[in-house]
Amino acid sequence: MTTAAYAIPGPIRARSSTLRRMDPGGLSDEDLLEQVATERDSEAFAVLYRRYSRAIYSLVQRVLRDHHAADDVSQEAFAAVWRAARGYRRERGTASAWLFAIARNAAVDATRARVPLVVGEAPEVPDHGPLPEAMAIAEMEAFEVHVAVDSLPDREREVIELAYYSGLSQTEISDRLSLPLGTVKTRTRTALARLSDVLEERGVTR
Amino acid sequence: MSDHDDFDRVEQILRSVPAPTAVPPGLADVAREAALGGAGADRRSVVAVARPRVPRFRFRFARLSAGVAVMAAAAAAALVIGVGGRGSPFDAQTSLALAGPTGASATVDFGAANQGTRPMLVRIHDLRPAKAGWYYEMWFNVRGDEVSAVTFNTSSSGEATVRSAISSDMHWGSCWVTLEKVGGPDPGRVVLRST
Numbered sequence: 001m002t003t004a005a006y007a008i009p010g011p012i013r014a015r016s017s018t019l020r021r022m023d024p025g026g027l028s029d030e031d032l033l034e035q036v037a038t039e040r041d042s043e044a045f046a047v048l049y050r051r052y053s054r055a056i057y058s059l060v061q062r063v064l065r066d067h068h069a070a071d072d073v074s075q076e077a078f079a080a081v082w083r084a085a086r087g088y089r090r091e092r093g094t095a096s097a098w099l100f101a102i103a104r105n106a107a108v109d110a111t112r113a114r115v116p117l118v119v120g121e122a123p124e125v126p127d128h129g130p131l132p133e134a135m136a137i138a139e140m141e142a143f144e145v146h147v148a149v150d151s152l153p154d155r156e157r158e159v160i161e162l163a164y165y166s167g168l169s170q171t172e173i174s175d176r177l178s179l180p181l182g183t184v185k186t187r188t189r190t191a192l193a194r195l196s197d198v199l200e201e202r203g204v205t206r
Numbered sequence: 207m208s209d210h211d212d213f214d215r216v217e218q219i220l221r222s223v224p225a226p227t228a229v230p231p232g233l234a235d236v237a238r239e240a241a242l243g244g245a246g247a248d249r250r251s252v253v254a255v256a257r258p259r260v261p262r263f264r265f266r267f268a269r270l271s272a273g274v275a276v277m278a279a280a281a282a283a284a285l286v287i288g289v290g291g292r293g294s295p296f297d298a299q300t301s302l303a304l305a306g307p308t309g310a311s312a313t314v315d316f317g318a319a320n321q322g323t324r325p326m327l328v329r330i331h332d333l334r335p336a337k338a339g340w341y342y343e344m345w346f347n348v349r350g351d352e353v354s355a356v357t358f359n360t361s362s363s364g365e366a367t368v369r370s371a372i373s374s375d376m377h378w379g380s381c382w383v384t385l386e387k388v389g390g391p392d393p394g395r396v397v398l399r400s401t
Binding site for chain 2: 042045046049053054055057058061062067070071074075078079081082083138141142145146149150160161164165166189192193195196199204
């Protein structure tokens with residue numbers, strides 16, 4: 001009897017230092033999008049996915065507050081990236097902003113589809129929550145930060161995530177990763193320095 | 207601005223944004239399939255293109271499948287796709303065999319080239335399932351470059367049948383399978399090598 005395979009259809013990757021011809025990993029986001037648009041390059045698409053999947057999924061999940069719906073909408077968002085790549089114009093803005101817009105629109109559309117529009121009386125108590133524009137800016141900033149963190153080398157990203165997302169102290173990180181405390185400190189400083197540059201490049205200058 | 211001030215600024219930014227949500231293991235494949243699946247002839251051939259037997263499937267199926275993979279202690283990035291069927295789905299034009307030090311073995315059959323790709327069927331035998339967070343990956347040496355062809359895990363009986371495809375003009379010198387850690391550094395440990 002043939003047993004099922006646990007196949008993970010190809011990551012289509014190459015050992016980092018050996019394959020330049022087929023590795024679009026060094027291209028900018030804008031170049032990758034243009035590759036997708038003009039060449040229908042599935043490898044370029046895969047690189048974009050790697051760079052943006054977590055930021056897009058997190059954004060969609062935050063908008064929808066529903067993991068199951070986020071799965072479908074993120075899937076649709078990436079399908080939309082492939083379909084609409086030809087519509088991207090470098091002169092109009094960064095690829096990151098374009099991807100953010102695609103994902104957010106997909107999430108907002110899904111929200112509208114899920115919640116029937118009910119016309120009723122205006123609330124008597126004003127909503128003191130953040131304005132939609134401020135929310136969109138905050139979402140965009142979170143999106144850029146997530147992409148920036150994902151761009152770090154694995155070992156640096158690991159300490160940053162444990163420190164700032166899981167709230168571990170450097171000593172706890174040292175224990176968790178079985179690394180000398182000094183190594184954790186060095187990696188953290190290196191990562192913060194790298195992040196500073198990346199965030200500035202991405203326009204997060206607060 | 208001093209390094210210290212700069213680090214403070216970055217730390218403040220990091221603390222001010224919510225933690226990202228982990229992407230479900232199967233989403234990569236499903237998203238790619240959703241995007242590229244409709245591309246048809248528009249799709250450019252690449253060196254190694256993995257093609258699940260079911261070309262398009264809904265995410266709910268994938269989610270269930272990924273859950274099974276996790277339960278089976280498959281690789282954290284696994285998406286489970288049953289391939290089923292004992293015989294090859296195509297006439298093998300050429301084949302190669304792989305063997306490992308612990309008695310594990312594999313055969314790879316390649317079919318006729320069609321529209322820029324060549325079907326590939328990998329059968330793995332007696333290869334212990336990778337534990338959680340690990341997976342197997344098949345590589346080809348193509349003119350000195352190491353090219354990933356497909357990733358997989360085996361069942362509890364050590365078997366796996368994986369259907370994939372390679373570019374029809376790909377010529378390889380050797381083939382091997384490594385045990386890789388999800389997110390781990392390259393290269394993984396070789397567990398099977400072409401004979």
